[in-house]
Amino acid sequence: MDNLPSVNEQRRKCLRMLAVGGAWAGLWAAGLLQPLRALAAEWNKPAFDAKALDEALKSIGATTPVESSQIQLKAPEIAENGAIVPVEVTSGIPGTQAIYIIADKNPQPLVAIFDITPGIEPFISTRIKMGESSKVRVLVKAGDKFYVATQEVKVTIGGCGG
Amino acid sequence: MKIRAQLKGDVADVKVLMFHPMETGLRKDPITGDIIPMHFIQRVVATLNGKTVMDAQWSQAVSKNPFVNFRIRGAKQGDKVTVSWEDNKGEKASIETTLN
Amino acid sequence: MSLAHGAEALPEKDRQAFLADYREKFPGVPLESYVNGALMVSRDAMAQFDSIMEFPPFQDDVDKGKKMWESPFRNGKTFSSCFPDGGRNVAGNYPYYDVKADKVVTFEMDVNRCLRENAESEFRYDDAKTMGTLTAYARTLSDGMRTNVKVEGPGALAKYEKGRRLYFTRNGRLNFACSSCHLQIAGKTLRTEVLSPAVGQTTHWPVFRGGDNLNTLHMRYRRCLDQMRAPLFAAGSEELNDLEYFHSYLSNGLPLRASVYRK
Numbered sequence: 014m015d016n017l018p019s020v021n022e023q024r025r026k027c028l029r030m031l032a033v034g035g036a037w038a039g040l041w042a043a044g045l046l047q048p049l050r051a052l053a054a055e056w057n058k059p060a061f062d063a064k065a066l067d068e069a070l071k072s073i074g075a076t077t078p079v080e081s082s083q084i085q086l087k088a089p090e091i092a093e094n095g096a097i098v099p100v101e102v103t104s105g106i107p108g109t110q111a112i113y114i115i116a117d118k119n120p121q122p123l124v125a126i127f128d129i130t131p132g133i134e135p136f137i138s139t140r141i142k143m144g145e146s147s148k149v150r151v152l153v154k155a156g157d158k159f160y161v162a163t164q165e166v167k168v169t170i171g172g173c174g175g
Numbered sequence: 176m177k178i179r180a181q182l183k184g185d186v187a188d189v190k191v192l193m194f195h196p197m198e199t200g201l202r203k204d205p206i207t208g209d210i211i212p213m214h215f216i217q218r219v220v221a222t223l224n225g226k227t228v229m230d231a232q233w234s235q236a237v238s239k240n241p242f243v244n245f246r247i248r249g250a251k252q253g254d255k256v257t258v259s260w261e262d263n264k265g266e267k268a269s270i271e272t273t274l275n
Numbered sequence: 276m277s278l279a280h281g282a283e284a285l286p287e288k289d290r291q292a293f294l295a296d297y298r299e300k301f302p303g304v305p306l307e308s309y310v311n312g313a314l315m316v317s318r319d320a321m322a323q324f325d326s327i328m329e330f331p332p333f334q335d336d337v338d339k340g341k342k343m344w345e346s347p348f349r350n351g352k353t354f355s356s357c358f359p360d361g362g363r364n365v366a367g368n369y370p371y372y373d374v375k376a377d378k379v380v381t382f383e384m385d386v387n388r389c390l391r392e393n394a395e396s397e398f399r400y401d402d403a404k405t406m407g408t409l410t411a412y413a414r415t416l417s418d419g420m421r422t423n424v425k426v427e428g429p430g431a432l433a434k435y436e437k438g439r440r441l442y443f444t445r446n447g448r449l450n451f452a453c454s455s456c457h458l459q460i461a462g463k464t465l466r467t468e469v470l471s472p473a474v475g476q477t478t479h480w481p482v483f484r485g486g487d488n489l490n491t492l493h494m495r496y497r498r499c500l501d502q503m504r505a506p507l508f509a510a511g512s513e514e515l516n517d518l519e520y521f522h523s524y525l526s527n528g529l530p531l532r533a534s535v536y537r538k
Binding site (some may be wrong): 142 | 217218231235238242246247249263
């Protein structure tokens with residue numbers, strides 16, 4: 014279920030680059046020689062660096078997510094400690110490819126991206142830091158659409174700055 | 176890292192606890208007053224018999240000593256599950272378990 | 276409510292009086308739940324606790340404690356040789372009154388006695404890295420054991436009474452006694468914190484605050500005294516040992532669970 018270009022596509026691209034020449038050629042050639050795993054998505058720095066919610070959503074391509082009651086989000090009403098907030102997501106949306114966890118009011122809203130292959134259930138449980146009371150926002154990517162569910166989580170002791 | 180995997184039918188419920196400071200870069204050293212630099216796990220990959228089943232990207236906002244729970248489909252006794260992580264400094268760790 | 280200052284300090288009478296008071300303040304809460312303290316009034320908070328305790332972030336610290344417990348001393352012996360049944364199901368019997376020495380003995384004191392008798396350096400009672408970490412594991416060997424503190428004989432009763440007096444005496448700039456918050460207004464909220472009842476409080480140590488900050492019971496007593504601007508007795512001091520003796524008696528019958536999460 015990778016959406017990576019096929020090896021042949023990459024070879025064609027590489028040859029084009031080589032024809033063009035320059036510093037890029039070396040990089041592409043090096044890329045072809047690496048195992049396939051290394052060609053997996055780079056850590057999405059722009060998305061994780063985004064300080065505003067709409068910036069973060071734009072970076073992951075989720076500009077118009079549709080609210081869905083098929084996303085089960087379990088998070089506390091009042092987080093005992095913002096440094097360790099348990100969040101559990103179950104997606105009932107067929108063809109779930111990715112689950113994104115966002116805390117709207119964190120200094121950088123995007124917290125985590127989980128690529129869901131057919132090899133696992135569309136279920137993730139983890140613990141996140143929240144700087145202050147905020148909506149916890151969960152996005153699901155399925156097909157080429159984005160779906161969203163949110164829950165307000167109150168935080169009395171913020172968890173970002175210690 | 177610690178891993179617990181429980182097979183129920185053909186679904187393996189996998190729970191992982193990683194030991195990592197997950198520094199946000201916002202904390203000050205209580206003694207020196209210096210900012211403790213960002214140091215956090217960026218990638219987590221889980222495989223079943225060598226095939227990637229989950230690939231995650233994390234920010235520094237995942238809690239310290241991170242926990243993750245996921246459920247592998249089509250699993251059976253004897254299958255090997257590995258979970259690996261890599262952080263922003265290039266440090267890595269990995270753990271493997273056999274389902275029984 | 277016959278807990279007036281100066282009333283006869285018969286331990287069992289005290290315990291029953293505390294329980295009767297708390298039954299009114301926490302109606303419908305089963306006694307077994309008191310071990311969870313303030314969590315028992317919030318299903319939301321309890322759910323977070325259960326979720327975190329499924330795989331606690333401080334597991335590594337408990338494992339370090341296990342290594343400490345199992346590492347032989349220079350003479351080849353280990354901590355388990357100092358306790359009955361290798362240290363399993365012993366913590367509920369602490370503190371106890373040592374008649375010969377005429378003093379209250381806590382579990383941590385017997386850890387130090389073990390070190391001393393095996394020609395090793397004793398641990399500081401307020402050190403999370405040594406005493407805290409060792410007991411974070413050692414106390415788990417008594418998980419599930421019911422608190423079973425004995426106060427028998429005049430010497431023991433005198434120590435119990437000392438601890439009890441400290442519990443009820445107003446102290447420090449804020450003029451609070453332990454009882455002011457944890458008895459009189461237990462269950463109420465003070466500065467966003469729900470006040471836990473005295474019964475159950477001694478069953479769950481050490482705690483890991485925020486999941487990573489190890490606090491033993493005496494470290495917690497000191498934090499509390501500090502917050503009340505009251506005199507700070509040292510961890511392992513006679514005052515805190517006597518207080519722990521009285522305080523633990525109140526939890527008789529309740530199960531122990533060491534190394535738990537608190538916010």
